[in-house]
Amino acid sequence: MITLKELADRCGVSTATVSNAINGKSNISETTKQRILQMIKETGYKPNFMARTLRVNSKRTIGLVIEELAAFSSAPIIEGIMRYFEKQKYETILYNMRVYSNPNWMNDEDFVQTCVNNAVEELLSKQVNGIIHVAEHSRKLKYYNENLPVPVVISYAYPDERKLPYVSIDDNSSTAKMAEYILSKGHKKIAMICGSKDNLHAEKRCNSFKRVLKEHGVPLDENLCVYANWTRETGKAAAAKVLKKGVSAVFCHNDFIAAGVYDYLYEKNLQPGKDLLVTGFDNHIISSFLHPEITTMKLPLLEIGEKSAELMDNLLENDSTCTEGFEIPCELILR
């Protein structure tokens, strides 16, 4: 029997146009529609949704293992991947692991490993040609064993022992830019409120910030470096600890911590931006709704997605065993 593709070729139109003609849509000309319907009659073509699987198999399909779709970083990364693949005519299948369904997931590697196993099994059963793992935050991932029959690219995190291609953000250079900005404003007594301990982002931002301040001859006082836990509430509590000490600027490891600092300042009738320079990180949507809007670092999420897709494309096109990693710098958003 004639296929949809063959029918479309005979009519000199796309398969989408044939599909529209069959479905009686109005977005094609009456002449084209009649030509297609006539050809359907002549050839005896029967629209058959199931037949599509055959055609699909000639297209490559990439499975996206998404740790948590609800994470603010996930949608832009996925958009970057899909934007790239759309141009390359790859298909994508999204698998949402929903790690937030386990409140303790960050300390439960077995849980995450089981989620990944299920995701991989599911995607392989759907015959994907490659897997891109979209992490909730950057860390070293050890979920993928070497026996997988398809290539894996890590997006927004790093591989552990196994050498895998990855794309993440450049915390070091980005933090250096922020440090230089704060110094350029003449600040000498500067505090830092870090993300959680044992977190890769926090570690890199902390070290990079200290290094740049030291290089400029205004080393960070260890008493002015405290840890929060990425949230507004812990940011506020950290502010209470560190801001009594007469600092004029504070670098926060994310925008939520910065929002907590704002809360502390409001409570003390102090004005963020005027009485204290507060800077954030992430360019989360909330950062432009704080009052005043906050200077922050924009995560290159779309770019991470696009680059991850490009790496996968290279792996499949050139059948290479590339294990290259990329770190993309963030953009300083001055406000």
Place this chain on the structure above:
Amino acid sequence: MITLKELADRCGVSTATVSNAINGKSNISETTKQRILQMIKETGYKPNFMARTLRVNSKRTIGLVIEELAAFSSAPIIEGIMRYFEKQKYETILYNMRVYSNPNWMNDEDFVQTCVNNAVEELLSKQVNGIIHVAEHSRKLKYYNENLPVPVVISYAYPDERKLPYVSIDDNSSTAKMAEYILSKGHKKIAMICGSKDNLHAEKRCNSFKRVLKEHGVPLDENLCVYANWTRETGKAAAAKVLKKGVSAVFCHNDFIAAGVYDYLYEKNLQPGKDLLVTGFDNHIISSFLHPEITTMKLPLLEIGEKSAELMDNLLENDSTCTEGFEIPCELILR
């Protein structure tokens, strides 16, 4: 040959545990692992990822047609759907239409129709048992023709001519709650900044607000009712038009418009909340980062997802032709 499921049954464990044993994961006891490996030897079971499709077919699969994954409402609705289906052991396949890739999508019904056609064709080729359409915003959808071989549920919007089950928000009762709250604070001169014209949410909120104010003997002055376009910028421009007229409260159709009102007030050295009561709608994350935090209506997004999944479950379980629609009220968030 023995299947994974049969093997798991013989071992008295889940298929996930068998999979973990095969993959050498550490999250199962050594005894269990040895028992499984012994059984694999005895039965001659060969792990075969592709074989899984056979098992999958005994499970029901629901395709989610997502208009735009990046919309703030999408992830919570999807989470609600997946949470429900997880309990029911359905699988889900996500199809992201990416309507934002066409900046003019809201006025380009042919574009959206083509996206839906592609999504449906794709999902049917993957042999889904039902489709849930996750809309970007509520409106009347006419994308699904009657010849589809599987049931369709509309999530966060309404069907057009064809009777389809749907779940959306109850704009009328929610707006009434907001109106009563504003009235309870003693306000008599009240303004409203609406979303865009021809938008179903805006129309319902507008009519409901006017009705309640009238019922309470303080009818809305037509000069104090203006349209914005859901954004911060248009909200600020609308505020400039309407707030010169000495109002003491303004009801905004979403939180972004309310943020624009804040911007206007700051510029005039006025204090939101003190010089003017401003209320929003959506409980978008930004609403709790405005200063002061804003009173708003929380969209029941998780609940919309769960209810949509429940409707689909009923359709499939009872093989019914239910066309019931549900509107879920929002929750007033006082701040």
